[in-house]
Amino acid sequence: MNKVVLDPILQSKLNGLNQHLELCDESGRTIGHFLPAQLFTEMLMATADAQITEEELARRRQEPRGRTLAEIWRTLCRQ
Secondary structure, three states: OHHHHOOHHHHHOOOOOOOOOOOOOOOOOEEEEEEEOHHHHHHHHHHHHHHHHHHHHHHHHHHHOOOOHHHHHHHHOOO
């Protein structure tokens, strides 16, 4: 992920912002979107929740998990 460091003037304009903000150039063309950290996290969680149903989560909980330590050692020793 790329990171942009804000100068104090722009940062002061964004401080306290708690909703989506569209960023545009002088001609009005959309350059990107700014989401406060809390809203970004909420949107990520909502997207993840929408991807997996409760039934799928229950099915995955029933699946056997991982490998035994002996299986891991066998794999490592073959290399």
